[in-house]
Amino acid sequence: MAEPPEGWSEPECRLWEAYRRGEVLDLRVGVPEDDHPVTGGAWGPERTVRAGVLAHLLLDGPPSEPGRVASLKLTGAYVTGGLDLAGGEVSAYVELRGCRFERKVLMSECRAGTVRLVGCLIPRLEASRLVTEGDLHLPRSVLTGGLRLTDARIGTDLLLNQATVGGDRNGRAIAADGLTVSQDLEAELIRCTGEISLRSARIGGRLSLRGSSLRVRSGRLCLNAARISVEHTLYLSRCWLTGWTASGSDYGSGYGERPTEPAEPSASVPFRARGGVRLDDGRFGNACLIDQAEFLLGPDQELSLRRIQTPELRFCLSRTPTGRVSLSRARVGNLIDAPESWPGGGRVGLTGFTYESLRPAAGFPLAKRIAWLDNALGEFRPEPYEQLAAALRRDGLDEDARAVQLAKHRRRRAALPPLGRVWGRLQDITVGYGYRPARAALWMALVWALGAAWFAGHPPQPLKPDEAPHWNAALYAMDLLLPLIDLGQDSAWKPSGADQWAATALILLGWVLATTVAAGATRLLRRG
Numbered sequence: 001m002a003e004p005p006e007g008w009s010e011p012e013c014r015l016w017e018a019y020r021r022g023e024v025l026d027l028r029v030g031v032p033e034d035d036h037p038v039t040g041g042a043w044g045p046e047r048t049v050r051a052g053v054l055a056h057l058l059l060d061g062p063p064s065e066p067g068r069v070a071s072l073k074l075t076g077a078y079v080t081g082g083l084d085l086a087g088g089e090v091s092a093y094v095e096l097r098g099c100r101f102e103r104k105v106l107m108s109e110c111r112a113g114t115v116r117l118v119g120c121l122i123p124r125l126e127a128s129r130l131v132t133e134g135d136l137h138l139p140r141s142v143l144t145g146g147l148r149l150t151d152a153r154i155g156t157d158l159l160l161n162q163a164t165v166g167g168d169r170n171g172r173a174i175a176a177d178g179l180t181v182s183q184d185l186e187a188e189l190i191r192c193t194g195e196i197s198l199r200s201a202r203i204g205g206r207l208s209l210r211g212s213s214l215r216v217r218s219g220r221l222c223l224n225a226a227r228i229s230v231e232h233t234l235y236l237s238r239c240w241l242t243g244w245t246a247s248g249s250d251y252g253s254g255y256g257e258r259p260t261e262p263a264e265p266s267a268s269v270p271f272r273a274r275g276g277v278r279l280d281d282g283r284f285g286n287a288c289l290i291d292q293a294e295f296l297l298g299p300d301q302e303l304s305l306r307r308i309q310t311p312e313l314r315f316c317l318s319r320t321p322t323g324r325v326s327l328s329r330a331r332v333g334n335l336i337d338a339p340e341s342w343p344g345g346g347r348v349g350l351t352g353f354t355y356e357s358l359r360p361a362a363g364f365p366l367a368k369r370i371a372w373l374d375n376a377l378g379e380f381r382p383e384p385y386e387q388l389a390a391a392l393r394r395d396g397l398d399e400d401a402r403a404v405q406l407a408k409h410r411r412r413r414a415a416l417p418p419l420g421r422v423w424g425r426l427q428d429i430t431v432g433y434g435y436r437p438a439r440a441a442l443w444m445a446l447v448w449a450l451g452a453a454w455f456a457g458h459p460p461q462p463l464k465p466d467e468a469p470h471w472n473a474a475l476y477a478m479d480l481l482l483p484l485i486d487l488g489q490d491s492a493w494k495p496s497g498a499d500q501w502a503a504t505a506l507i508l509l510g511w512v513l514a515t516t517v518a519a520g521a522t523r524l525l526r527r528g
Contacts, residue, residue: 002020002062004016004017005056008053009045009048009049009050010046011025011027011045011046011047011048011049011077012049012050012053015049015053015057015072015074016057016062018073018074019057019061019062019070019071019072019092020062020063020064020065020068020070021064021065021068022064022068022069022070022071022073022093023073024073024074024075024095025073025074025075025077026075026076027046027047027049027074027075027076027077028047028075028076028098029047029076035076035098036098037098037099037100037119037120037121037142038100038121038142040100043078043100047076047077047078048077048078048079048080049074049077049078049079049080050079050080050081051079051080051081051082051083051084051101051102051103052081054072054074054079054083055083055084055085055088057072057092058072058085058088058090058092058094059085059088059089059090061092069093070092071092071093071094071095072092072093072094072095072096073093073095073096074095074096074097074099075096075097075098075099076097076098076099077096077099077100078099078100078102079099079100079101079102080102081102081103082102082103082104082105082106083101083103083105083106084106085105085106085107085110085112086106086107086108086109086110086126087108087109087110088110088111089110089111089112090110090111090112090113090115091112091113092113093113093114094112094113094114094115094116094117095116095118096116096117096118096120097118097119097120098118098119098120099117099120099121100120100121101120101121101122101123102123103123104122104123104124104125104126104145105122105124105125105126105127106126107125107126107127107130108126108127108128108129108130108148109128109129109130110127110130110131111130111131111132112130112131112132112133113132113133113134114132114133114134114135114136114137114156115132115134115135115136115137116135116136116137117137117138117141118137118138118139118140118141119139119140119141120138120141120142121141121142121144122141122142122143122144123143123144123145124143124144124145124146124147124148124168125138125143125146125147125148126148127147127148127149127152128148128149128150128151128152128175129150129151129152129153130149130152130153130154131152131153131155132153132154132155132156133155134155134156135154135155135156135157135158135159136152136154136157136158136159137157137158137159138159138160138163139159139160139161139162139163140161140162140163141163141164142163142164142165143163143164143165143166144166145166145167145168146165146166146167146168146172146173146174146175146194147165147173147174147175147176148174148175148176149174149175149176149179150175150176150177150178150179151177151178151179152176152179152180153179153180154179154180154181154182155182156182156183157181157183157184157185157186157205158179158181158184158185158186159186160174160185160186160187160190161186161187161188161189161190162188162189162190163187163190163191164190164191164192165190165191165192165193165194166193166194167193167194167195167216168194171194171195171216171217171220172194172195172197173192173193173194173195173196174192174194174195174196174197174198175197176196176197176198176201177197177198177199177200177201178199178200178201179198179201179202180201180202180204181201181202181203181204181205182204182205183204183205184203184204184205184206184207184208185203185205185206185207185208186206186208187207187208187209187212188208188209188210188211188212188239189210189211189212189239189269190209190212190213191212191213192212192213192214192215192222193215193216194215194216194222195216195220195221195222195223195224195275196214196222196223196224196225197224197225198223198224198225198228199224199225199226199227199228200226200227200228201225201228201229202228202229203228203229203230203231203232204231205231205232206230206232206233206234206235206286207228207230207233207234207235208235209223209235209236209271210235210236210237210238210239210271211237211238211239211241211268211269211270211271212239212271212272213271213272213274214272214273214274214275215274215275216274216275216276217275218275218298219298219300219301220275220276221275221276221277221278221301222273222274222275222276222277223273223275223276223277223278223279224278225278225279225282226278226279226280226281226282227280227281227282228279228282228283229282229283230282230283230284230285231285231286232284232285232286233284233285233286233287233288233289234279234282234284234287234288234289235289235291236271236273236277236289236290236291236293237270237271237289237290237291237292237293238268238269238270238271238291238292238293238318239268239269239271240267240268241267241268241269268292270292270293270294270318271290271292271293271294272293272294272296273293273294273295273296273297273303274296275297275298275301276297276298276301276302276303276304276323277295277302277303277304278304279304279305279308280304280305280306280307280308281306281307281308282305282308282309282310283308283309283310284308284309284310284311285310285311286310286311286312287310287311287312287313287314288305288308288310288312288313288314289312289314290313290314290315290316290317291314291316291317292316292317292318293317293318294317294318294319295317295321295322295323296322297321297322297323297324298322298323299323301323301324302323302324302325302326303321303323303324303325303326304326305325305326305327305330306326306327306328306329306330306349307328307329307330307331308327308330308331308332309330309331309332310331310332310333311332311333311334312332312333312334312336313330313332313334313335313336313337313355314336314337314361315335315336315337315338315341315342316336316337316338316341316361316362317338317340317341319340320340320341320342320343321341321343322343323343323347324343324347324348324349325342325343325347325348325349326348326349327348327349327350327353328349328350328351328352328353329351329352329353330352330353330354331354331355332353332354332355332356333355333356333357334355334356334357334358334359335355335357335358335359335391336359336360336361337358337360337361337364338360338361338362338364339362339363339364339368339372342372342375342376343376344375344376345375345378346375346376346377346378346379347376347378348376348377350373350376350377350381350383350384350387351381351383351384352383353383353384353387354387355387355391356391356394357391357394357395358388358391358392358395366400366403366404369388369404370403370404370407373385373388373407373411374407374411377411379415380411380412380414380415382408382412385404385405385407385408385411386408388404389401389402389404389405389408392404440513441513443509443513444481444509444510444513444514447481447506447509447510447513448474448477448478448481451477451480451481451502451506452473452474452476452477452478453473454477454499454502455473455476455477455499455502456473456474458498458499458502459471459473459493460476460493460494460495460496460499460503461493461494461496462492462493462494463491463492463493463494464492467492468492468493469488469489469492471493472489475487475489476489476490476493477506480503480506480507480510481506481507481509481510481513481514482510482514483507483510483511483514
């Protein structure tokens with residue numbers, strides 16, 4: 001059929017012809033204020049196209065003209081009625097720009113090639129189980145009632161850059177549980193009021209939320225991406241504004257090229273989350289970059305990274321989160337962080353958190369790193385200290401690792417009863433809980449000198465006067481002090497009274513101090 005059906009309006013007949021030729025039908029008046037789909041005034045019949053006409057063209061359209069490829073390209077139209085493509089098959093290329101939809105668009109269980117809705121006003125897009133062979137693009141569009149992509153499969157890229165998305169009646173803005181995107185999902189500089197749900201989603205390339213602002217009602221999650229799998233990199237970071245364009249003809253990197261180097265540091269927008277963020281059990285093949293982001297969390301909200309797995313985690317925030325951060329049982333290769341990124345007051349969960357190496361993005365000396373653990377943990381847990389010490393040892397920083405172990409014992413001491421704290425304090429002063437062998441050697445030398453001085457003035461009686469060796473107070477004190485070594489002095493003399501107590505004290509102190517020195521020597525030899 002080469003002619004449009006009867007009853008079609010003049011713009012609809014023009015769209016029929018443009019579809020057959022694969023050309024763009026532009027219904028704009030040329031005044032930017034009037035052509036804006038959100039803020040513009042009322043659009044008359046000269047710009048009106050019924051949704052049924054679009055469905056007719058897409059589901060049962062006319063053949064293309066010879067030498068042309070049929071496609072639907074419409075700009076600046078007011079689409080009345082509800083566009084229902086649910087369960088249908090759309091083979092033609094679809095691109096609508098700056099259009100205003102009266103009602104929601106239904107594409108559930110639809111099969112399509114490439115669909116691009118650029119800068120449109122759409123009350124809601126229902127596209128659960130949608131399957132596309134190409135892209136699905138919604139950049140700069142306004143979806144007042146949200147977007148549903150549950151179990152959808154996108155053949156190449158999903159682009160939502162600079163979109164504005166509102167929530168549905170359940171407070172959910174983007175419902176995309178089980179979504180599969182073969183390549184990249186870009187949602188940069190979006191403004192979202194309501195929860196973004198990406199549970200069990202599979203992204204074949206990268207997932208970028210750079211510069212986006214997510215807001216949700218108190219007590220809810222603004223991003224719920226539990227069990228997500230991203231083959232390349234997750235970006236929750238700032239976005240450089242320099243270079244973004246509002247061009248209606250250039251796609252570039254998400255409809256607006258970005259420069260590789262910003263013009264000035266101030267020309268950027270951080271990622272902001274005003275609500276809880278959940279990435280539990282996520283898998284990120286290249287890296288998880290949480291950089292120059294802001295998390296404005298309520299008292300019952302948290303940034304949850306429990307059990308994530310990634311070769312690299314970058315956690316460098318522009319301000320300290322106001323809520324809790326949990327990395328319990330997460331597994332990370334390189335941990336890149338900064339001191340101001342971590343909240344204190346026991347609001348960091350580090351139970352079972354493992355990382356291979358530390359690569360601070362800013363100055364993070366050992367004293368601050370230990371204070372990070374002390375302030376992060378509400379109650380004493382040994383695992384974070386052990387993990388930090390192990391990472392330092394892998395980097396060849398054995399002395400720093402011993403300092404962390406010492407800090408662990410000191411933190412544990414604070415949780416002990418009074419008698420235990422006294423004994424711990426004594427161990428700390430004398431031998432540094434066994435991690436200061438040089439101090440133990442000095443104490444041993446001091447005890448030996450005191451013992452020699454004591455026995456020089458209080459020589460004991462010989463056990464067998466006829467067989468007793470020549471009396472030497474220094475050798476006798478050394479024989480008492482050094483365990484497992486016999487200098488022939490200890491067994492030849494018989495101390496009594498105060499001398500016996502002094503000898504016993506030397507023997508006990510000798511075992512404690514010699515054990516500490518031997519342990520330090522063993523660690524030194526093992527390192528060598």
